[in-house]
Amino acid sequence: MIEVKDLTKRYGATTAVKDLTFTVRPGSVTGFLGPNGAGKSTTLRMILGLNEPTAGSVTVGGRSFRDRPRGLRHVGALLNAGDVHGGRSAATHLAVLARSNRIPRRRVDEVLAEVGLAGAAGRRRIGGFSLGMRQRLGIAAALLGDPPVLLFDEPLNGLDPEGVLWVRGLFRRLAAEGRTVFVSSHLMSEMENTADELIVIGRGELIAAESLTRFAARGTGANVTVRTPRAADLADVLTAEGAVVHREGPLLTVTGLDAARVGDLACRHALPLHELAPRSASLEEAFMELTADSVDYLAGEAR
Structure with a gap:
């Protein structure tokens, strides 16, 4: 388990992370989302003891990561895949890590x-x-010590479709084994397919800490599609109930009422339905909407 309490990091006059509090629990894949410059990488580095917090605390399994002398046995992390010695072989690189953390040499071959x-x-x-x-x-390298806690920062960069599917399955398996899996990514489609829980931050502050389903439901992109030969009559009924209705011939797009309510109203007024289909807001839609005030850099801004 990762516990972050009132975590703050300042660089001079700039506050990268402000009073951040959240918990990442074992047994599920938790996505870590935020716009560019939101403080995600700084937060991950403080979890791993690479950056010292200005205030607050962060523990992994109830202890500061810096207090664990053989860190790879407790936490595995991928922060920057390019931060390795290019002159070494993969096996040698992992063997050095294994020896420094007193991990059996056989683990090198197993993880490779x-x-x-x-x-x-x-x-x-x-x-x-x-x-x-x-x-x-x-x-x-993250898996080398068979740790109970794993952190990944943009793990899908450069992977082909087969690799993406493999990583998705890996994260699911690790979570099913009862491990804590914390994944930072800007790929909303992958988070939608992989994460169970979300931690969302903007400008260093917490925006949401909840299930992916619940977060997506907070977006206003959800609507109901209705097809009926009496579209005008049904549109009047739904509008009177407070819905926003867009009509194109026999097809209605309804916002503000769920599918069950639309069906009940149509039945009450004896209006036939040929189609009734709810559409949930996507994670990307909810993310863009709920983090709009936290985006520091927008494409097309005047310079």
């Missing part, structure tokens, strides 16, 4: 096989790796 870098790939110099291969190596 798990991420698809066994055999000749593991003996190649990292300098010749593609970005996707470096990502796989970074994930292997």
